[in-house]
Amino acid sequence: MDTPDPVRVVTRVGPDRTAVSVDRTVEVTATDGLLRSVKVSSPAGQLPGDLSPDGSSWTASERLEPGTTYTVRSVAERSDGKVKRSSSRFSTVDLTLDQQTYPSVAPLAGETVGVGMPVIVSFDVAVTDKASIEKHLKVTSTPRQKGAWHWMSDYEVHWRPATYWKAGTDVTVDADVNSVPAGRGVYGQESRQVSFHVGDAxxxxxxxxxxxxxxxxxxxxxxxxxxxxxxxxxxxxxxxxxxxxxxxxxxxxxxxxxxxxxxxxxxxxxxxxxxxxxxxxxxxxxxxxxxxxxxxxxxxxxxxxxxxxxxxxxxxxxxxxxxxxxxxxxxxxxxxxxxxxxxxxxxxxxxxxxxxx
Known part of the structure; x- marks a missing residue:
């Protein structure tokens, strides 16, 4: 009687497990078996992620933090029902403050503003890969209104509707830039979400x-x-x-x-x-x-x-x-x-x- 091959579990974070880039998406895969659970943890907490429907892989849903050691613990099951538990570690590259850019958002959370108020995202370190950052900026509103981003400089980007805001609009700004490349070795420092209200016109x-x-x-x-x-x-x-x-x-x-x-x-x-x-x-x-x-x-x-x-x-x-x-x-x-x-x-x-x- 043939013995099933042992489950092989691999954590994909790049070639250097001691200096992993913070923009890597962690993926854990299993061959000759199915993943039953994956936990990726650090001193700051657990990295969220999702198992694929077929149990062949787990993918992180958030990016990594700089200068952090992560422990990967997985449980996989062979075709004969036997379980294999695996554990591994990797560490991310450390970043100085000059290598991270922090987004400040206007209006302020909970503020009531006028119909001409633009959304303003300001960065404390220059953004040279504007496309990379802009892909992770989003403005949603109720009622919905068409709008666009416009870069004023390497440090500031605005969003405005096609016409003045409609009075009574509720707006949410998502700056999901944590660990997103901003160009020239700089990464987003933190993600922000701010909601505000448009008052009378x-x-x-x-x-x-x-x-x-x-x-x-x-x-x-x-x-x-x-x-x-x-x-x-x-x-x-x-x-x-x-x-x-x-x-x-x-x-x-x-x-x-x-x-x-x-x-x-x-x-x-x-x-x-x-x-x-x-x-x-x-x-x-x-x-x-x-x-x-x-x-x-x-x-x-x-x-x-x-x-x-x-x-x-x-x-x-x-x-x-x-x-x-x-x-x-x-x-x-x-x-x-x-x-x-x-x-x-x-x-x-x-x-x-x-x-x-």
């Missing part, structure tokens, strides 16, 4: 020629506000801007926008009220009680949108990060990267900023 329309701002809430005109924008030499940018951050009071110093102290245009105001930033270069909506006489009639600011204290308080109190402010009436264009400028490209052109075909 608050969209303001600023016309620098008529010196008026109309604010619409969910499509209904809620208020028309007399304003002033940038005077000659300090022209306010036209285009779509998005509120980046809010300050109940904000010190505004002309040196931060390139106006020298002591010059004719210099200013330094400690407590500008109800300030809402819309560009990185220093444009805000804010209370400007010193220019009330010009509001609705003339442009006298250094580029910001000024209004009365009462009007500024009103819009400040209804506004949130991600609300839209659309500017018209000047010949100075808003740019893609000066704040959340994502809406200043047609969607087709924006989608060309993806690293994927």
């Amino acid at each position: 608050v969209i303001s329309k600023v016309n620098a020629q008529t010196h008026q701002m109309q604010t619409f809430i969910n499509g209904t005109l809620a208020r028309t506000t007399p304003i002033t924008t940038g005077k000659p030499g300090f022209t306010t940018r036209s285009g779509v801007k998005v509120i980046i951050e809010k300050f109940r009071t904000k010190r505004m110093n002309s040196e931060t926008v390139g106006i020298a102290a002591g010059s004719a245009e210099a200013y330094d105001i400690d407590d500008v009220e109800y300030a809402m930033r819309v560009t990185y270069s220093g444009e805000f909506l804010h209370a400007a009680p010193w220019s009330v006489g010009s509001q609705g009639y003339a442009n006298v600011s250094h580029g910001c949108t000024g209004m009365s204290t009462a009007d500024a308080a009103w819009i400040y109190n209804i506004s949130k990060r991600g609300d839209v402010v659309e500017y018209t009436g000047t010949d100075r264009p808003m740019t893609l990267d000066n704040g959340y400028g994502d809406w200043n490209l047609p969607f087709a052109a924006y989608a060309e900023g993806s690293a994927l075909d």
